[in-house]
Amino acid sequence: MTRRPYHTHHRRKLWILLALSLPCLWYGYQYFTFNPQKIIDNSELKDRNFNVKVEEITTPQSNIKAYFVEEKTNPIVSMSFVFKGCGYAYDPQGKSGLAEFSSAMFTEGAGDMDAASFKEHLENIAAEIGYSVDEDDFSGSFMSLKENLSQSVDMLRKTLYEPRLDEEDMHRTKRQTLQAIDHLQENPSNRLKEAFKHELYGNHPYARNALGIKKDVQSFNASDIRNFSTSCLTKDRLFVGIAGDLSSQEAVSLLDEVFADLPEKASTPDIKDVAADFSFRSIDIEDDTLPQILTMIAAPSVPRLHKDFYPLYIANYIIGGAGLNSRINEAAREKEGLTYGAYTSMSVADKLPHFSGGFSTTPQNFERMKEIFISEWKKMGEKGISAQELSSAKNYLQNSYNLRFADITTLSAMLAEIQKEDLGIDFLQKRNRYIGKVTLERVNSAAKEFFANDKIIMVNMGKIKSERNIKDDK
Amino acid sequence: MRVLAAVFSVFFIITATFQAKAELLGIKGYTLDNGMRLIVIPNHKAPIAKQMVWYKVGAKDETIGKGGAAHLLEHLMFRGTKKVKGKDFNRIMEENGAVSNAFTSQDVTVYHQFTDISRLELAMFLEADRMANLKIDDEGFETERQIVYQERKQVVENNPFYQFNEEVARSFWQNHPYSRPITGTETEILNLKIEDVRAIYDKYYAPDNAVLIIAGDINPDTAYHLAQKYYGKIPAKGFTNNKSFPQADADINTSFKMSLKNIEIPRLLRKYEAPSYSSDKEQIYAWMVLSKYIGEEDTSALYQKMVVNDKVATSVSSSYNYTSLGGGSFSIVAVPSAGISVEKLQEALDEALKVSVDEFNDNTLKKIKKKMLAGLIYIRDNPTSAAQIAGTLALAGMSDEEIENYADNINKVTLSEVKKAAAAILKPAKVEAVAIAKGEKK
Numbered sequence: 001m002t003r004r005p006y007h008t009h010h011r012r013k014l015w016i017l018l019a020l021s022l023p024c025l026w027y028g029y030q031y032f033t034f035n036p037q038k039i040i041d042n043s044e045l046k047d048r049n050f051n052v053k054v055e056e057i058t059t060p061q062s063n064i065k066a067y068f069v070e071e072k073t074n075p076i077v078s079m080s081f082v083f084k085g086c087g088y089a090y091d092p093q094g095k096s097g098l099a100e101f102s103s104a105m106f107t108e109g110a111g112d113m114d115a116a117s118f119k120e121h122l123e124n125i126a127a128e129i130g131y132s133v134d135e136d137d138f139s140g141s142f143m144s145l146k147e148n149l150s151q152s153v154d155m156l157r158k159t160l161y162e163p164r165l166d167e168e169d170m171h172r173t174k175r176q177t178l179q180a181i182d183h184l185q186e187n188p189s190n191r192l193k194e195a196f197k198h199e200l201y202g203n204h205p206y207a208r209n210a211l212g213i214k215k216d217v218q219s220f221n222a223s224d225i226r227n228f229s230t231s232c233l234t235k236d237r238l239f240v241g242i243a244g245d246l247s248s249q250e251a252v253s254l255l256d257e258v259f260a261d262l263p264e265k266a267s268t269p270d271i272k273d274v275a276a277d278f279s280f281r282s283i284d285i286e287d288d289t290l291p292q293i294l295t296m297i298a299a300p301s302v303p304r305l306h307k308d309f310y311p312l313y314i315a316n317y318i319i320g321g322a323g324l325n326s327r328i329n330e331a332a333r334e335k336e337g338l339t340y341g342a343y344t345s346m347s348v349a350d351k352l353p354h355f356s357g358g359f360s361t362t363p364q365n366f367e368r369m370k371e372i373f374i375s376e377w378k379k380m381g382e383k384g385i386s387a388q389e390l391s392s393a394k395n396y397l398q399n400s401y402n403l404r405f406a407d408i409t410t411l412s413a414m415l416a417e418i419q420k421e422d423l424g425i426d427f428l429q430k431r432n433r434y435i436g437k438v439t440l441e442r443v444n445s446a447a448k449e450f451f452a453n454d455k456i457i458m459v460n461m462g463k464i465k466s467e468r469n470i471k472d473d474k
Numbered sequence: 475m476r477v478l479a480a481v482f483s484v485f486f487i488i489t490a491t492f493q494a495k496a497e498l499l500g501i502k503g504y505t506l507d508n509g510m511r512l513i514v515i516p517n518h519k520a521p522i523a524k525q526m527v528w529y530k531v532g533a534k535d536e537t538i539g540k541g542g543a544a545h546l547l548e549h550l551m552f553r554g555t556k557k558v559k560g561k562d563f564n565r566i567m568e569e570n571g572a573v574s575n576a577f578t579s580q581d582v583t584v585y586h587q588f589t590d591i592s593r594l595e596l597a598m599f600l601e602a603d604r605m606a607n608l609k610i611d612d613e614g615f616e617t618e619r620q621i622v623y624q625e626r627k628q629v630v631e632n633n634p635f636y637q638f639n640e641e642v643a644r645s646f647w648q649n650h651p652y653s654r655p656i657t658g659t660e661t662e663i664l665n666l667k668i669e670d671v672r673a674i675y676d677k678y679y680a681p682d683n684a685v686l687i688i689a690g691d692i693n694p695d696t697a698y699h700l701a702q703k704y705y706g707k708i709p710a711k712g713f714t715n716n717k718s719f720p721q722a723d724a725d726i727n728t729s730f731k732m733s734l735k736n737i738e739i740p741r742l743l744r745k746y747e748a749p750s751y752s753s754d755k756e757q758i759y760a761w762m763v764l765s766k767y768i769g770e771e772d773t774s775a776l777y778q779k780m781v782v783n784d785k786v787a788t789s790v791s792s793s794y795n796y797t798s799l800g801g802g803s804f805s806i807v808a809v810p811s812a813g814i815s816v817e818k819l820q821e822a823l824d825e826a827l828k829v830s831v832d833e834f835n836d837n838t839l840k841k842i843k844k845k846m847l848a849g850l851i852y853i854r855d856n857p858t859s860a861a862q863i864a865g866t867l868a869l870a871g872m873s874d875e876e877i878e879n880y881a882d883n884i885n886k887v888t889l890s891e892v893k894k895a896a897a898a899i900l901k902p903a904k905v906e907a908v909a910i911a912k913g914e915k916k
Contacts (some may be wrong), residue, residue, distance in 0.1 A: 034603075039595055040593060043596070046590070125878055173879050188736070324564050340628045340629070392568070395569040396569060397592065400573065403573060406519075406857060407859075
């Protein structure tokens, strides 16, 4: 019987072939299919230790505190500081826009230098000094070369203690501010924002814009600014972050030199919380000059230290914070091409933490877009999120964490913010753990409470009526 | 994924602050075997990195009537390859904490990711993969075309000044492809076909037509070896990069007033032809000095004369674009004070320019150089902005050495070079345009 051995032999060959080819097939499968985790696991760039050491420093006599990080990559220094409760919502009655106006005037000449020579000198020593204002706070930012630090600090001191406020410079800044108020009207998203703030905040000063109203701006004089400065820019309102190429001793001297002579206590009154009415409404503002309808939304949320903050932070990320991968963008943009983008975000404004969001789309897509937004909102409240979504969101929020350490300006601003929000000196170490600890249950119970379709305000601006009429005709 | 109508923003950063430091960014350059240029900018502050791939193709390379194809292709690059299916690119980047985006200009299309260093290799794998293996399906194409259409409506048409700028570009560039909008017109977008974007991909997306930038916590040699690993195996397409375009007629000057809805305050824009790195590299540093002197910052000659002293304007500034491949431009924008007519503003600008140029002497030159060089080190702080600057300059045609020698090149500028550049802006601008409110008398 020759066949059988032949057959057996043949089979054996097949087995050998198969056995030999299995590793190849396996290798081929591994090679040609894509496994992101494998690339990460095999990366030669993994396992870098990184720990930002935050130090609390205090000036010996004046007892001013700051958070400080020594960072020597480049010979530069950054300092950020915040005066809490000195933002535009705190401008006195009849003086709306004063904080913003002051922020401009502080760098229009100081001490023995007029505006031109002051700015010229800043450029020559490459010192950057700027002030800015939001509804809650008045903030300063300072950047200097290590080699010019003492000169730069001297300039910064002058802006706080000896702004010149010359008549001529006041006039010029007024002209510019009055024009900037008109300029706001040119941009449709600013016009919408104004209407939206009015709807959300009503008579509360949060409804103002930072620049103020023209009549008030025209009335400003040098003593208004000095009053603002001495009554609000005070030690008890101050939070400071310092980062860069200097020792903690040098940081203490910097702190002392700039802030020791500030008044101890503020004398400006606090403002009350916003009593916002979030009951569902969709307000239409007709504007037939716009090619798209622009929409802004708001819904209730929680303050920064509330137990539901992180659960809601994750829910927000999933519904509208994750860029193109968010639920709303997935449904409206990626599937149906209705919009260039929609978003949601969490505001932790002192007097009204809330969710905000928005989108823009052409009139024929508007009803569908709005429907998607509201149904996603409702779905988040009713069904919450899945375990898979939670794990993806945590991955993003934790893996992207180090990106915030790209520059020392952002770092010093974070250090000031951490103190203002009372997050603790170990916040930078603990933040990823805060995210990690959030459970599915916590997200879904918070979502149930806060994502309710009877608690959301929409304000829409564009060709809304005319579009409806066209539809009715059909 | 947004359109960059103007890549100008970068230049303000560069020219704003400066210090006499030997090298601008501390870069290390390589060329891969397949011709791909690599620029590494080490920055070990934090365990993070920015990857950018700059393709030398943009709106200017589109066929007439196919406007918007390069930009639509940029969107479709996020919709799947043979290996990385569907929307997985975004999903994977997102789950790994990467910030990923892209933009298209007249000259370039750029893809970039900002990641934890442990995810850089993943980003390199993904970016290399879509350089060669893009898949475009009908459904994804149709949806992205709608998105791009909405993008044009939102970014361009909602904004009166974008419309104004497109009009200025048409007059300035005439027959040159730069005269056409980067997004394409509405009609063009809606008529684009898969073949139109595929043609751009097939022709231009190749390692030898791209520059890879890696900035962050990585050693140059490691970056080089990883670039070889992921990009090195993609075949070159034999690029020479010598493409010619119709030139705008140098003798035609245009001036116009454009009335726009929703404008409250008039604007005056003057746009002059100027050398770019690709058209006349010897002259660009003198023009940078000129721009700094004339209209950058509140200390500039025009601001001091027109805003501070004569009070005819509330703002005036200049900017100089020297990186466009099709030729450079020098622009001045001014806003009249309340009660000042545009005509009065124009006269005042003429006069201020004349006096400013007259006053420029050796002493001013020294002062301007000092200011330009004082804070140069700041641009090394953030690896993402350093990468953006390196990419912009590299794509303008600069060698690594040219990029690094910025301070030296500024220091070498002579008075007569600046005077020569200044003479060009005392002549009528190629385009003088005024934006006014609709209904205002013209």
